[in-house]
Amino acid sequence: MSEEKKDKIKNGQVLAFPIPIKNKEVAEKLRETLAYVQEKANEYLEFAHKNKLYSVFDGNNSKYSYKVLEPIFVKLYKKSKMPSRINRGVLEIVGRTMRQVRDRMRVFNLLMKETNDPKKWTNKLLIKNEIFEKAHYVKNIREQVINYKRKHRNIPEDFYALQKPPKVKKKILTYAPDDGQAIKLTKNEDKIKLSFKVIDRCGKQIKWRWLETNIKLPSFLEDKQITSPDLRFDCVHGDYLPILDFKITVEKPKKQKSENFITIDWGVRKLLTLCVFNNKGEQLSQPYFANFCGIQSKLQRIYKDIDHWKSKRDKLLHKDSLFKKCNREIAKRWNKISLINKEISHTAANIIVFFAKHYNCSKIYYENLKSLKSRGYSRNKNHQINTTVRQKIIALTDYKVSLCGYSLQKPIHPAGTSSICPKCSHKGQHFSSSDNHKKQHKSLPWFYCPNCTFSADRDYVACLNITRKAIFKKNLKKCTKTVVYKKTRLPDSLFRQDAFATTHCKGHIYCLLGWIHSVSLSSKVVQKSFNSFKGTIFGILRV
Ligand SMILES: [Zn+2]
Numbered sequence: 001m002s003e004e005k006k007d008k009i010k011n012g013q014v015l016a017f018p019i020p021i022k023n024k025e026v027a028e029k030l031r032e033t034l035a036y037v038q039e040k041a042n043e044y045l046e047f048a049h050k051n052k053l054y055s056v057f058d059g060n061n062s063k064y065s066y067k068v069l070e071p072i073f074v075k076l077y078k079k080s081k082m083p084s085r086i087n088r089g090v091l092e093i094v095g096r097t098m099r100q101v102r103d104r105m106r107v108f109n110l111l112m113k114e115t116n117d118p119k120k121w122t123n124k125l126l127i128k129n130e131i132f133e134k135a136h137y138v139k140n141i142r143e144q145v146i147n148y149k150r151k152h153r154n155i156p157e158d159f160y161a162l163q164k165p166p167k168v169k170k171k172i173l174t175y176a177p178d179d180g181q182a183i184k185l186t187k188n189e190d191k192i193k194l195s196f197k198v199i200d201r202c203g204k205q206i207k208w209r210w211l212e213t214n215i216k217l218p219s220f221l222e223d224k225q226i227t228s229p230d231l232r233f234d235c236v237h238g239d240y241l242p243i244l245d246f247k248i249t250v251e252k253p254k255k256q257k258s259e260n261f262i263t264i265d266w267g268v269r270k271l272l273t274l275c276v277f278n279n280k281g282e283q284l285s286q287p288y289f290a291n292f293c294g295i296q297s298k299l300q301r302i303y304k305d306i307d308h309w310k311s312k313r314d315k316l317l318h319k320d321s322l323f324k325k326c327n328r329e330i331a332k333r334w335n336k337i338s339l340i341n342k343e344i345s346h347t348a349a350n351i352i353v354f355f356a357k358h359y360n361c362s363k364i365y366y367e368n369l370k371s372l373k374s375r376g377y378s379r380n381k382n383h384q385i386n387t388t389v390r391q392k393i394i395a396l397t398d399y400k401v402s403l404c405g406y407s408l409q410k411p412i413h414p415a416g417t418s419s420i421c422p423k424c425s426h427k428g429q430h431f432s433s434s435d436n437h438k439k440q441h442k443s444l445p446w447f448y449c450p451n452c453t454f455s456a457d458r459d460y461v462a463c464l465n466i467t468r469k470a471i472f473k474k475n476l477k478k479c480t481k482t483v484v485y486k487k488t489r490l491p492d493s494l495f496r497q498d499a500f501a502t503t504h505c506k507g508h509i510y511c512l513l514g515w516i517h518s519v520s521l522s523s524k525v526v527q528k529s530f531n532s533f534k535g536t537i538f539g540i541l542r543v
Pocket of ligand 1: 422424425426449450452453454
């Protein structure tokens with residue numbers, strides 16, 4: 001375990017808080033400095049690749065990479081004309097990239113040990129031997145090797161033949177290993193005076209000087225201890241600006257104890273269905289459904305586009321000028337997908353945290369992702385969309401919820417949760433709606449029990465059954481206990497955070513069939529209402 005991780009566990013969690021610098025002059029100078037730094041970082045990486053240096057980190061767990069790398073890059077550093085503390089920051093970034101490449105190299109070597117045929121490389125192959133690596137590394141390397149094989153007609157000799165020298169693609173510099181010689185911070189109530197060491201170029205001569213600027217701190221950062229930030233460039237509302245990422249250690253919250261908990265079901269049509277219960281098996285809230293359809297079809301369109309560009313690219317030769325264009329178009333779309341996924345998953349995780357706070361729930365139960373089935377056009381794509389988003393939601397919920405002192409429980413096996421009646425435990429039927437019993441199919445959204453005539457939305461039924469599994473801990477078919485509904489009123493306060501949110505929400509909250517007090521949250525409602533209390537409820541959580 002690295003020092004950094006140990007620190008985290010001991011003292012709480014490290015959160016990054018971004019603050020953009022809007023002063024144009026300062027921004028331009030910082031851009032120039034970071035462009036120079038980027039150039040040097042890439043020179044370092046090329047050197048490391050040429051000399052096969054990725055394994056220098058093996059068996060070394062020190063917190064800072066520069067301690068390992070400084071002696072190796074002495075010669076290059078002398079040529080680079082950078083101040084030593086800037087150099088340390090650069091080495092830190094270089095170290096991060098090198099560690100990533102080293103991890104990929106390890107996966108490559110492990111896979112090569114298994115078999116020479118890249119088409120057989122899967123994550124399962126490694127898991128069989130109890131090796132656990134990141135699944136996307138395996139997928140990525142597999143594709144890379146297959147492409148290499150197509151081009152060179154044989155398998156790469158070693159990892160260095162496969163991998164081009166890595167590059168730092170973004171303008172980024174960390175001041176973490178600095179001791180006041182590259183950045184100076186002076187705190188004055190709600191303001192910080194910052195001095196950066198920046199580059200001054202006159203022809204070929206390179207000089208470094210100090211540049212001063214002030215930034216305003218958000219109120220909740222005022223009483224926190226501020227340490228050296230990371231500096232990076234990114235788009236903020238269409239402007240390309242320098243952003244300082246301040247790192248704040250948040251103390252571990254005390255574990256909250258309460259009888260209430262939330263149950264989450266992943267639907268195919270809905271992003272998630274959420275309901276609040278207590279230990280005795282009483283349902284304390286109406287079910288909430290978060291919608292997903294609109295954005296889902298948008299994602300589908302982008303995936304389709306990617307397929308289109310891929311097939312176009314595969315017909316071309318590598319040298320063709322269009323080949324690069326295709327690659328650019330594909331990359332652009334992947335970027336878009338990851339942005340959308342990020343937004344959906346943050347919003348969904350925020351919904352869950354919000355309800356947990358509102359109903360004072362200390363535990364959150366959810367269904368194992370294995371249950372997700374897809375329907376309609378391109379099942380695989382749908383499945384991919386659904387699982388990636390949900391995996392992200394789970395990861396984010398875990399992190400956000402633990403900051404509040406709540407806990408995400410182990411996933412519950414979904415067998416039978418949406419097909420067994422929550423009242424009498426008989427097998428139910430599925431129809432397209434409550435008043436349409438003509439067509440019956442297991443994938444339809446409406447649940448009906450022929451034994452006791454209980455009828456409800458399918459995802460709500462799943463919520464009830466997950467709860468039964470969680471608290472009564474029995475086989476559903478043998479389970480004789482049911483969940484009782486206690487309250488019926490909708491918590492008005494929920495969307496009355498401010499006048500704007502209420503007026504906006506009115507038109508968008510509507511009842512779903514099967515539960516008269518259920519609420520469906522469309523993405524717009526969620527966005528608006530969250531914007532209104534983003535700062536107050538979530539504090540320094542990044543929303
Ligand atoms: Zn029944």
